[in-house]
Amino acid sequence: MKKLAISQALAALASARVLECDHASRGFHLSVAVAPLELPAAAKILDQQGFFIEAITGVDWLGEQAAPGPTVADQAEHQPPLPSEDSFEVVYDFNHFAKLCRVALRTRMPRSRPEIPTISAIYPGANWHERETHDFFGIIFSDHPDLSPLLLPEDADFHPLCKDYKP
């Protein structure tokens, strides 16, 4: 079964925290959190298992640390431990053409140093998704072939989906 195979393969990564989710209520089967540096390794595993990339979502968790009470994100889903400051989250959605298995691969990086490795060498389709995430949040995908604005004007130097964006 695909779900078991992939969750075992991903769990072998040092920083990975694999969590099974209820597909009916969440829309994906596995939520996998990894450290940014192990992202390419995780993507390689998914690639070998024949997954395709569906989307890349950036989320800006500004103010999460300051928020009173329980934090916005479900802590259990976000091991390795969260950065001690406000962070960006990037969620990679993968799916399989033959066997239904949606994998949400998550990683977190501090807002002050938003840099994670690219997976566009493994999945060329990730190229545009990463460029778009760079457009919207200013997250730098290191070793990305071309991080010029995709959807924003060529000379854009703002990142509109950051929660502290003021036009």
Next chain:
Amino acid sequence: MSDLAVDPSCETFVLNMGPQHPATHGALRIKLVLDGEYIVEAEPVLGYIHRMHEKMGENRSYLAFMPNTGRLDYLSALSYNHGYVSVVERAAGIAIPERAEYLRVITVELNRISSHLLWLGAFVLDLGGFTPLLYTMDDREQLLDLLESVTGSRLTYCYFRFGGLYNDVDDNFGPGARAFIKRMRRRLPMYHKLISKNVIFRQRLEGIAPVSAEMCRKYGATGPVARGSGIAYDVRKHEPYSVYPEFNFDIPVYEQGDSMARYLIRMDEIEQSLRIVEQGLDKLPPGPIMAVKVPKIIKPPKGDYYMAVEAARGSFGIRLVSDGSATPYRLKLRSPCLSNLSLFGEAARGLLLPDAVAFFGSLDLVIPDIDR
């Protein structure tokens, strides 16, 4: 062909197709490096119709974002409506009555037919045949009349509500839809005779721009593009949602991966959608169209949710991140067209300019959906 294109001694020139160009179907620019008429490099430049949908999702209530979903892929607006209401219903745990589910499926499939009809016309227009556009638009107008009587608009529908539908269908809808099915079943053989069997048309599509299954996987292409490359992936079957499991329909798959395969897939899909609509009309249960207990202000619990539906152009996905308030914390719209277009640069290398136009048309792109 391709070795000619990479010969370094050849002089090349850059041609900017678009943003205003008849072949790009909207505001898209393709930077082409051409060697004669052979394409050495093709790079789509996006963003000319970026409309900030994702930003808007973050600063308005769940219901107020609803009309936006009709303006993403305006040709299959109801599929996008469906995806959005489904993800919010999933997050908020709202169950909807059966009649509403059936009507959703029926209207979505009718919308898919109208989308494919418009594509067919525009595609043949790309190939230089003007007349089929008028024929398909004529059929589409019949369909639009039908959908208009139900939803109230012609194009950018906003028909679904959280927990059900905006309004029920009237008595004329059933007979009207059946009449349309009958008409369309008569017209499809005519299209095959006029278009599919035309020598020039086949010569321009068969074997042109093959896209391999592996390429689809690497780029995340879905919908008719993937199915034309031999991947039997359709969210309706693969990850059934709504009442699709109740329906009996096939997923057309072609192995060739060329422009002709993508064309035939959509023609077959029209037939399948007709089947679904027919079954839906037969099975349509009576009952309410709105769930009883739907809160006025939707506040889904914290967490993130994903929902994919099969839109006319591929799998449309929404990732909703909720912080428990009345507005989404983050709303990611996964556009099938973006992924389908992203393989254009690689697959178009070495093609002739007219073939690239045909290939581009066969991808069936809605530019505002790509740019969002």
Next chain:
Amino acid sequence: MVTANAHLPIVHFSSLDKLLNLGRANSLWPLTFGLACCAIEMMATGVARFDLDRFGMGVFRPAPKQSDVMIVAGTISKKMAPGIRTLYEQMPHPKWVIALGNCAIAGGPFVFAGQYGIVEGADKIMPVDIYIPGCPPRPEALVEGLLLLEEKLTGSRRWPRVNPE
């Protein structure tokens, strides 16, 4: 309210002007130029049911040099605005602009506090003759808009006006 005699020239070749305007009004060739949703309704207006060719407006020209009317059909993003301005300038005189749909009139549904991407209305970048509201406007509205443009040119209306009761 649009009137035909809005800009009276100093020297007035009355009959010739009338003839020229009559010719122009009956041969308004639009530019094939769609931005978003409204472009589909523009297409729908051009084809069989509504058939703009009845009025001689069916000749959609792909090149701006050969067209008379620019139908701005859709949202104008900031990235696209310079391109639209260029297109407008490439069109030879006399030329007219129709803003089709709410987006082209004032940004439509995409205007909100803090928006960063769109130009709020075609009239921010070029003069507009006719505004056609709707999201998207129905084909009948576009036909009416083009008839209004004709009226602006010739001073008389092709068909009697129907008063909505």
Next chain:
Amino acid sequence: MSLFPEIIRIMAYVVGVLAFVGLNAAFLVWLERKVAGHIQRRIGPKEVGPFGVLQPVADGIKLISKQLVVPAQADSLLFRLSPVLTMTLAVTVFVVLPFGPSLVARDINIGLLLIFAFLSINVLALFIGGWGSNNKYAVVSAIRAVSQNVAYEVPMLIIVITMVMITSSMNLNVIVSQQGNLLQWHIFPWNGSILSPLAFLIFFVCTLAETNRAPFDLGEAESELVAGFHTEYSGMGFGLFFLGEYASVFVGCALASILFLGGWQCPLGIMPGVHWMLIKTYLLVFVVIWVRWTFPRTTLYGLLNLSWKVLVPFSLVILLVTAAQLKMPWPF
């Protein structure tokens, strides 16, 4: 022959030909839009004048009064020359076209040769127009137009040579007068060559290609090259290309009817005259329009393959068979 009446004669013909070219274009614009409309389940021009007949007039007035833009980077001389040249050549060809037994401007012996000489220059006019515009689409289109015209002139001329062998004349009036009634038309295999129906077909296909009409309208392929070689032309520059195109469509169809369908002769052999010529030609023009609104466009390679690999060999076969047939009456 005194000089004075000759000048009057020339003047009359210049005016007549120009008027005819203009009227022909107007009629064809109207016909094309009307036929296209009916093929496409709509009405076509209807509001401008009765049945929309004044539509071309309105278009003409509009085009004449439109601003002429010469792009700053364009070669001004070539840019201006091209539409004029297209128009001039198309008009010149009308000089030798016989519309009736005595209705021909110049009844010269080498009329056929003259027509093809001028039609061949026509492509040069397109080329300098495309080149002079300094627009990439226009250049690509111009190159396409040249290769297309060169490719299709070969089979066309071979067919014409065949017809000259059969008729042993290059005088168009002589060719027409040989075809007194329906049975004597050159399209039928018993008059001259057994392959002449095929020859007619090849000639007609070549006419489509030579006049840049669909499905061979690669030069102005809208979905690929915006408007092709006339992308940069506005107002009457574009209008002249239009006039020229319709004039050459008329010339092509007129030639087909002269060579194969008996020109101004009546099918029944009674009351020959200009009306027959017009009826036959416009019927062929109707077919041209019909083809245009039915087929998608070929690609350049499909087009060149059709010419060099199909039409040229076939036309050579026709030439050889006809030559053999003419020299050896037996066994034919």
